[in-house]
Amino acid sequence: MAEADGNRGGERLTVRLNPADNVVTSRTEIAANVKIAEEMVATLAPIPRGHKIATRKIGVGEPVRKYNQVIGFATQDIRPGDHVHTQNVAMKDFERDYAFCMDRHDTDYVPEKDRATFQGFKRPNGRVGTRNYIGVLTSVNCSASAAKYLAEAVKPELLEKYPNVDGVVALSHATGCGMADTGEGYANLQRVLWGFAGHPNFAGIIMVGLGCEVNQIDFLLEANQLERGPRLRTMTLQETGGTRKTIEKGLSLIEEMLPLANQSRRETCPASELTLALQCGGSDAYSGMTANPALGYAADLLVRHGGTAVLAETPEIYGAEHLLTRRAVSKEVGEKLVERIKWWEEYCARNGGEMNNNPSPGNKAGGLTTILEKSLGATAKGGTTNLTGVYKYGEKIDTKGFVFMDSPGYDPASITGQVASGSNVVAFTTGRGSCYGCKPAPSMKLATNSAMYDRMSEDMDINCGPVMDQGVSIEEMGTQIFEQVLRVASGEKTKSERLGIGDHEFIPWQIGAVM
Amino acid sequence: MAEADGNRGGERLTVRLNPADNVVTSRTEIAANVKIAEEMVATLAPIPRGHKIATRKIGVGEPVRKYNQVIGFATQDIRPGDHVHTQNVAMKDFERDYAFCMDRHDTDYVPEKDRATFQGFKRPNGRVGTRNYIGVLTSVNCSASAAKYLAEAVKPELLEKYPNVDGVVALSHATGCGMADTGEGYANLQRVLWGFAGHPNFAGIIMVGLGCEVNQIDFLLEANQLERGPRLRTMTLQETGGTRKTIEKGLSLIEEMLPLANQSRRETCPASELTLALQCGGSDAYSGMTANPALGYAADLLVRHGGTAVLAETPEIYGAEHLLTRRAVSKEVGEKLVERIKWWEEYCARNGGEMNNNPSPGNKAGGLTTILEKSLGATAKGGTTNLTGVYKYGEKIDTKGFVFMDSPGYDPASITGQVASGSNVVAFTTGRGSCYGCKPAPSMKLATNSAMYDRMSEDMDINCGPVMDQGVSIEEMGTQIFEQVLRVASGEKTKSERLGIGDHEFIPWQIGAVM
Ligand SMILES: [Ca+2]
Ligand SMILES: [Ca+2]
Ligand SMILES: [Ca+2]
Ligand SMILES: [Ca+2]
Ligand SMILES: [Ca+2]
Known part of the structure; x- marks a missing residue:
């Protein structure tokens, strides 16, 4: 032949x-x-x-x-x-068999002396930041405008005096009142706010509330053993006497905080202090062949250097959770994932929908054979190392390695949770082209194909298209991503940072009735 | 004795x-x-x-x-x-008896020749605006930053050339993707966006999307028979080639739209063209005695002059819906309200909560005797005229008189719906002190007590405290509110407008699973 x-x-x-x-x-x-x-x-x-x-x-x-x-x-x-x-x-009966830990294997760690480093901000509590912002957080939408105007009141001329400070960012959101004061929705919001308030990319926090909201600042602080101090100030509009006075008082608090924040200096830190949020959005047929597996290779590298990579987006792994339970380091970790999957089935059912990630006829025509393969297109971002932890949305990540955080697939809601849980860099693969940006965590965008990269190059940080069109290997591309993660963590600005994006993408995952 | x-x-x-x-x-x-x-x-x-x-x-x-x-x-x-x-x-069995239309009565209309007027913007389609903005709307959070930066790119020097234009306002939100593309949540979002796109307080609209979102701009336009033209432009980031190019192109579209918008002039319009959103938030023990009944008197006056007053906040009338069904002009209108109440019971149940507006022991100690009386504290804002219509959240109001629109009590979500449904002025009573502001509809804030008014006078438009502390009658106070509604509708700036508030309070009511 x-x-x-x-x-x-x-x-x-x-x-x-x-x-x-x-x-x-x-x-x-x-x-x-x-x-x-x-x-x-x-x-x-x-x-x-x-x-x-x-x-x-x-x-x-x-x-x-x-x-x-x-x-x-x-x-x-x-x-x-x-x-x-x-x-x-x-698929056989594979799909119903969680086979906890069956594929667990030793991680091929890079020897300590050869491990990568980056230039980060060491915080008093030992955590390491990749940026040095002052954050203005809001307990409720009713203080959104005051918080935004407060951040805007910090003029460039003032900031120029504090060159080590990346800026003052106000994060408002849609909720915080008209909600139950217990339950999943409330817990999500509290975890997110507490995660941001303690995030190592913030040198200091001003929290602004209205005063009569369900999501009381005092409850939030108490529940999380946070204490007011020079790096954590709180105000309410009702106590301070309205919008203008709150902005005025807030500005004086920020003026006090800036010299303190400016004392922070970048220093050499091990890559093990990096927590990389893995995300995809606007996926296309190339996602599972180029950017996602390349990012997975970078995630493996980060884990081998002692760091942490955070997969999320539960609906996108649905039906293929067995692939993760098999990689779990322990039965407990695997069971936590199964518990989240069951929760999602119930969440969708009560909202009149259903989980469904089966390959459609269109998927099959495109070459996807099983639900496992389809979900792997998304989970490929997580590489191949053991699953060392499973976390709720916005829950603080307290283990190294490859971990999973429960979240919707919806990009801004998912990343808000990943950052709340401690991610200090974000890597976001996109086929159709997302213009997402995040503050305070820098967000790199990875194009899955060259045509979109060329069209949207001002928003894209890395083109993974060459895996398809130039024969670049996944390993080469993944190594390139890993190296760029280190540079970005060290202060190199991402495209979205250069565009200034990240003030309007703080979206705590809302669950439950709006009352 | x-x-x-x-x-x-x-x-x-x-x-x-x-x-x-x-x-x-x-x-x-x-x-x-x-x-x-x-x-x-x-x-x-x-x-x-x-x-x-x-x-x-x-x-x-x-x-x-x-x-x-x-x-x-x-x-x-x-x-x-x-x-x-x-x-x-x-209460007897009163509570279970809707007694449709039993309290219906003739409205004491002011003779045509004596009816109040205001200075408004007549739109080509016959609707009348109280402000003259250009709006930048977003289909999804993924275009939020582009929309915000576009509005900011319109510099004061440019706007100065168009004195009849109130400004360019960008309204971003938290949703638009990661959601079902049918059902209540989707319908809410579509009604809100369509209501804003067609709102008479906008001279023109730029709609900015990402491109791959669930909430497609094309679907939105088709479903609502909206047509692109000089006053309605659309763009997506993916089609335009990213953030910077979208801002650049959007700015040129706005530059084209400004001269057109500037042609609008205020002219004398009947008060019947006013649709007043009634709202309360941060209520206190005075709300039901001062600001709410005074606003109710103003609502009665507006209805008697041929206008429309929109009560909302379904959870706050719960248990006292009988008071509204009795005032219904027809059984159909009354039944629509009952249908909404039943929907809410189901909505809360499926989210693990329950509706409950019974007077608590604390309420009773404060003087509230029955659930009817408690809910009347809130419904007092709606005055005493017949209930002429019941609308879903954000649904276009197509009748005059006193109407009800279904919504949560949560202020920004409720008012977003009221404005989408056509309200062109907002009156908001508050006891604890809200700093809410709205664009494009001016929002007056009515303090329920003098102590709070004095503390937050920079945010409060009217003090209703004198009903308690100076013996001012409800009629006097209500007349004062009505007159101020006419002045505000004619262009007098509210306190929140002077502070610039209204860019961060656009909160479409989110229902259903975030996926
Ligand atoms: Ca995705
Ligand atoms: Ca996603
Ligand atoms: Ca601004
Ligand atoms: Ca209320
Ligand atoms: Ca309210």
Whole structure:
């Protein structure tokens, strides 16, 4: 059988997502009998773009691996070069088997002496920031305008005197009253506010309330053992006597705080002090082939250097939570994830919807064979290391390694939780093109394809398109991302920071009735 | 029996909320045997502050009237001067009897020739605005920063050239994606955006989206038969190529729109073109005695002049909806209200809460006898005329008179709906002191007590405290409010407008799961 040489001028025909995989994904439509030079196989059938090709023999019943994760099992013997899809792959009972810790494995840590570092702000409590802001937080929407005008009252001429301060950012939100004063919605809001109030990217916090809101500042402080002091000031409009007086008083508090904040200096810190929020939004067919696995490789690198990577967006892993429970370091960690999945089923049911992440006919036409594979497109951002912790929305992350935080997929709500939980850098993959930015955590945007990157390059930090169109490997791209994370953590401005974005994207996840 | 003269130096001891009432409320603690000069009765028992005194004989079984509404029925014969409370009043089966239209009555319209006018902006479609803004609306939070920076890019030097334009206001919000694309939450958001896009206080609208959001601009326009044109422009970040280009393009669209907007001139319009949003927030023990009934009198005046007054805040009328169904102009209108009440019971139940507006022991100690009386404290804002319509949240109001719009009690969410439904002025009573402001509809704040007014006078437009502390009648106070509504509608700036508030209070009522 004559084979065409498919490797034109060094351009690869396929994407290999992990060295351990027994399938690769086609970059382009490939005819039958085309030699895939980089994989040393030849196609045995025509392969549509985005579909899978076996690179090794997979015996009936054996697992099919992509992203070094099981995406299904061969229902017949599969030969190298075969088209791998619904005709020869199925999930079996895998989907109902959490198999806690079955895929747990030792992390290949980088030796201490070789570990990466970055230039960060060490805080008195030992936490490390990547930025040095003063934050104006609000307990309720009723103090939103006062908080915004207070931040605006801090003029550039004043800030110039304090070169180590990145700015004063006011974060208002839609809720804080007209809500139950117990339960999930209240707990979410409290965790988010407490997480931001204690975030290491803030040198100091001014909290502004109205006075009569459900979400009382005093309750918040008490519940979280926060104490007022030179770095944490609080005010209410009702006590201070209205909008103008609150802005005036707030400005004098900020004037007191600025010299203190300006004493902070960047110093060399281990990469283990980085907590990287992993996020995707406006995904496309390339997400699971380029930016997401490349970010996953970067997450693996960060974990190997002792740091933390935070996957979130529970609806996007739905149906493939088994892939995470198998990577759990302990049964307890795996069970926490299952508990969150069950909570989501109930949350959707009570709101008249349902969870559903099955591959649609369109997904299947695009090459996605099973629900596992579909969800892996999103979870690929989390790399391959053990799952060391599972957290509620906005809950403080207290372990290193790869962790999961429960959240909606909705970008600003999810990232607000990730930052509240302690993330000090954000990496956001996007196919359609998101213009998201975050304060106080810098947010890098990773384009999944070159066409969008070129169109929106002023908003995109990294183009992962070359994985598709220039044969750049996932490892190369992931290493590039990791290095940029270190530079951004050290102070290099992201595109969204240069545009100033991040004042209007603070969106605590709202649950429950608005009363 | 000797009677003390309780009327010291012309100061009244009681508040009469309506001439037809058979009870008045004490302004202060009154001993037994004190003559109430203004009511020509003497107390037969000590009356705590805020409690009720009978001014006429009320036979057993006869209704007790406050705010010219039934608050309960005498359980024994009540004499003039008696303390009227739980010992001699109960609700009977009244609470379960909607008695549609039973209290319907002819409205005492002011003769056409004597009706009030104001200076408003007549729009091409016949609607009348009280302000002349250009609005930048967002379909999703993902375009919030672009919209805000676009509005900020319109510099004061440019606006100065267009003196008839009140400004460019960008309204961002927390939602628009990560949500179901059908159902109540989606419908709320669509009604709000469509209501704002067509609001007569806007001379023109720029709508900014991301591109891949659930809440697609095209769907929104189609569903509401809105057409793009010189007064309605749309953009997405993905199509335009990112943040900076969107701001640049948006600025050129606004530069085109400004001369058009500047052609608008105020002209004499009948008060019937006013739609007044009635709202309360941060209520206190005075709310139901001063600002709310005074605002109710103003609402009655507005209706008598042919205009519209919009009560909302469904949880606050809960348990007393019978008072509104009795005032309904038709059974259909009454049934719509009952349907909303049932919806709320279900909404709270599915969110793990329950509706409950029963007078608490504290309420009773303060003088509130029945659930009807308690809810009347809030509904008093709606005056006494017939209920001519019931609307869903943000639904376009298409009838004149006193109407009800379903909403939470939460101020910014409720008012966002009232304005979406067509309100062009807002009157907001507050006891604790709210600093709320709204764009594009001017929002007057009415203090319920003089102490708070004095403390927060920079944020308060009217002090209703003199009803309590200077013997000003509800009629006098209400007339003063009505006159100020006309002046504000004609362009007089409210306190919150002078402070610039209204850019961060656009809060569409979010219902359903965030996904
Ligand atoms: Ca996503
Ligand atoms: Ca997302
Ligand atoms: Ca501004
Ligand atoms: Ca209220
Ligand atoms: Ca309210």
